[in-house]
Amino acid sequence: MCLAVPGRVVEIAERDGTRMAVVDFGGVVKDVCLEYLPDLAVGEYAIVHVGFALQRLDEESARRTLALFAELGLLQEEFGDPWEAAADAGPRGEAKP
Amino acid sequence: MRYLEEFSDPALARGLLDDIRAAVTRPWALMEVCGGQTHTIIRHGIDQLLPEGIELIHGPGCPVCVTPLEIIDKALEIAARPGVIFCSFGDMLRVPGSDRDLFRVRSEGGDVRVVYSPLDALRIARENPDREVVFFGIGFETTAPPNAMTVHQARRHGIRNFSMLVSHVRVPPAIEAVMTSPDCRVQGFLAAGHVCSVMGVDEYPELAARHRVPIVVTGFEPLDILEGIRRTVRQLERGEHTVDNAYPRAVRPEGNPAARAMLADVFEVTDRAWRGIGTIPRSGWRLSPRYREQDAEHRFDVAGISTREPERCRSGEVLQGLLKPNQCEAFGGECTPRTPLGATMVSSEGACAAYYLYRRLGAPATPQEATPVV
Ligand code: SF4
Numbered sequence: 513m514c515l516a517v518p519g520r521v522v523e524i525a526e527r528d529g530t531r532m533a534v535v536d537f538g539g540v541v542k543d544v545c546l547e548y549l550p551d552l553a554v555g556e557y558a559i560v561h562v563g564f565a566l567q568r569l570d571e572e573s574a575r576r577t578l579a580l581f582a583e584l585g586l587l588q589e590e591f592g593d594p595w596e597a598a599a600d601a602g603p604r605g606e607a608k609p
Numbered sequence: 610m611r612y613l614e615e616f617s618d619p620a621l622a623r624g625l626l627d628d629i630r631a632a633v634t635r636p637w638a639l640m641e642v643c644g645g646q647t648h649t650i651i652r653h654g655i656d657q658l659l660p661e662g663i664e665l666i667h668g669p670g671c672p673v674c675v676t677p678l679e680i681i682d683k684a685l686e687i688a689a690r691p692g693v694i695f696c697s698f699g700d701m702l703r704v705p706g707s708d709r710d711l712f713r714v715r716s717e718g719g720d721v722r723v724v725y726s727p728l729d730a731l732r733i734a735r736e737n738p739d740r741e742v743v744f745f746g747i748g749f750e751t752t753a754p755p756n757a758m759t760v761h762q763a764r765r766h767g768i769r770n771f772s773m774l775v776s777h778v779r780v781p782p783a784i785e786a787v788m789t790s791p792d793c794r795v796q797g798f799l800a801a802g803h804v805c806s807v808m809g810v811d812e813y814p815e816l817a818a819r820h821r822v823p824i825v826v827t828g829f830e831p832l833d834i835l836e837g838i839r840r841t842v843r844q845l846e847r848g849e850h851t852v853d854n855a856y857p858r859a860v861r862p863e864g865n866p867a868a869r870a871m872l873a874d875v876f877e878v879t880d881r882a883w884r885g886i887g888t889i890p891r892s893g894w895r896l897s898p899r900y901r902e903q904d905a906e907h908r909f910d911v912a913g914i915s916t917r918e919p920e921r922c923r924s925g926e927v928l929q930g931l932l933k934p935n936q937c938e939a940f941g942g943e944c945t946p947r948t949p950l951g952a953t954m955v956s957s958e959g960a961c962a963a964y965y966l967y968r969r970l971g972a973p974a975t976p977q978e979a980t981p982v983v
Contacts, residue, residue, distance in 0.1 A: 548868045563726025564755040567806040
């Protein structure tokens with residue numbers, strides 16, 4: 513759960529008085545709150561945790577981390593469908609073949 | 610050396626390992642605090658690549674695992690109520706309560722929704738003004754600022770049907786608890802990088818000095834972990850015990866000041882029971898009295914819950930680094946990610962799940978063979 517994924521700011525918009533951005537995580541795009549890094553600009557990278565940008569990251573290390581996460585399947589784990597994963601594991605106490 | 614090929618830069622990994630090997634003159638026991646780091650270590654076999662005598666003890670840093678059973682049972686009870694939409698991160702779905710989990714509550718008709726961000730839960734509250742929307746706010750210092758902002762926004766925008774069930778935990782008191790335990794074998798810490806991205810490092814020098822233990826802020830990738838180990842071992846061999854930052858690309862000494870200010874406004878420090886471990890003084894955050902309106906424990910009457918832990922589960926010892934998961938008798942037989950006895954077998958950061966995925970048959974499974982856990 514403490515996984516924080518680097519992403520690139522694509523677009524910034526104020527929404528209901530809150531600074532929000534569209535952030536690209538190696539192809540997966542999410543809405544991200546910028547209130548904790550208000551001067552983050554379009555094109556910059558940040559580490560993002562549960563929809564919040566928490567710290568700036570330089571482009572090179574961000575790209576390297578994203579490539580590694582993609583390879584390890586961690587992006588799927590972070591952004592995939594948890595119901596599917598939970599259902600895959602089968603109901604509690606009844607192992608699925 | 611089959612693992613080295615899996616590192617993003619095998620030559621660099623080899624160099625770091627050579628450095629560690631050259632520095633070591635006697636055995637040392639290091640604890641990685643964060644469950645995310647435990648997964649990296651087991652997945653890449655880092656513990657097996659290290660020179661003999663360097664032991665990695667897995668720490669209690671899995672928020673899902675340490676969330677007290679009583680809070681889980683409260684969550685399950687609230688989630689089962691008609692009229693409630695219960696929102697949670699995906700990791701919590703299969704965490705066993707006393708007699709069921711959120712997955713079961715949902716299959717029995719409860720409206721349980723998985724969200725990526727706490728702000729998604731707030732949006733659901735706006736869209737469903739006639740329903741009570743409750744978000745399960747757990748996690749360490751990394752997750753607390755997003756949850757704090759969400760509570761703050763709910764109050765600011767007057768979204769009255771939103772509340773949060775809060776059980777946050779803090780790393781420094783956990784380090785204190787590990788160091789003061791009579792069974793403590795830990796001589797150096799890899800501190801959790803993303804916790805420090807938020808909090809900075811100023812809570813650690815006092816701990817390092819008082820317990821004469823090096824604390825090295827460490828990232829999550831395999832090379833980050835090797836670098837953290839290298840710096841910790843170097844300090845130990847020199848008899849030093851300072852705070853060092855091996856993850857400067859994401860950790861500034863002051864952390865994130867805006868996030869820290871929000872945490873101070875929304876939460877207050879409290880004693881917290883850690884599942885399997887017991888109460889650690891001042892180790893948690895709860896909503897401050899100013900946010901009582903948004904506090905799900907206040908809004909829903911969930912007193913009088915009696916909890917029941919499965920006797921055979923030894924996750925408390927696992928979380929304290931006293932037992933390796935595969936030393937538990939139930940491991941891999943009675944207890945698997947499909948039939949978890951303890952939260953450490955469910956969470957993507959739990960040590961039991963890491964061993965099950967990568968260490969079950971003695972040799973690590975390739976990532977493709979591994980079953981995904983939530
Ligand atoms: S293997 Fe299962 S029963 Fe044993 S400590 Fe881990 S979670 Fe508990």
